[in-house]
Amino acid sequence: MTSIEFNSLVQNIAQSLRPVAMNLTRDVDDAKDLVQETMLKALTNRDKFKSGTNLKAWLYTIMRNTFINNYNKITKRSSNIDSAEYLQYLNTDESYITQNKGTATFVMNDINAAIANLSEEHRAPFMMYYIGYKYLEIAEKLQIPIGTVKNRIHIARKELKQALKVYNRDM
Numbered sequence: 037m038t039s040i041e042f043n044s045l046v047q048n049i050a051q052s053l054r055p056v057a058m059n060l061t062r063d064v065d066d067a068k069d070l071v072q073e074t075m076l077k078a079l080t081n082r083d084k085f086k087s088g089t090n091l092k093a094w095l096y097t098i099m100r101n102t103f104i105n106n107y108n109k110i111t112k113r114s115s116n117i118d119s120a121e122y123l124q125y126l127n128t129d130e131s132y133i134t135q136n137k138g139t140a141t142f143v144m145n146d147i148n149a150a151i152a153n154l155s156e157e158h159r160a161p162f163m164m165y166y167i168g169y170k171y172l173e174i175a176e177k178l179q180i181p182i183g184t185v186k187n188r189i190h191i192a193r194k195e196l197k198q199a200l201k202v203y204n205r206d207m
Contacts, residue, residue, distance in 0.1 A: 157188060162196075
């Protein structure tokens with residue numbers, strides 16, 4: 037297949053890629069960008085396409101992989117948090133602030149005391165999870181299995197719930 041024939045086939049299939057791109061991105065501009073990036077990758081990697089195979093499926097695969105790679109880049113970029121400063125985020129919950137801040141101070145003192153009473157092995161993964169780390173990131177950082185991370189966070193939540201049950205309106 038010549039380069040001109042390949043380019044022509046790819047351009048004809050481009051129209052059928054748009055609805056799928058829209059379904060993946062849920063945004064018109066992002067869908068157009070995804071189709072354009074797919075076309076660029078297809079045209080630059082023409083030599084990797086095996087003649088006689090399904091070109092449409094090949095293009096869909098390129099588009100899906102491009103979408104997944106872009107999504108992973110975005111989520112990885114937004115999940116970078118400095119672990120040395122995780123305690124500074126402890127008092128950021130504005131839901132308990134009242135006009136004179138007396139109640140909020142009282143509640144936050146109780147929460148801080150309850151967290152301080154947790155054992156270090158439960159407190160560290162809990163606080164990292166609280167500020168936004170994912171389970172896998174916590175496991176890698178603390179060099180423990182992911183199941184242990186989940187278990188320690190669960191236990192910390194249970195202990196905090198018990199220590200702070202006075203604030204639970206349902207009980």
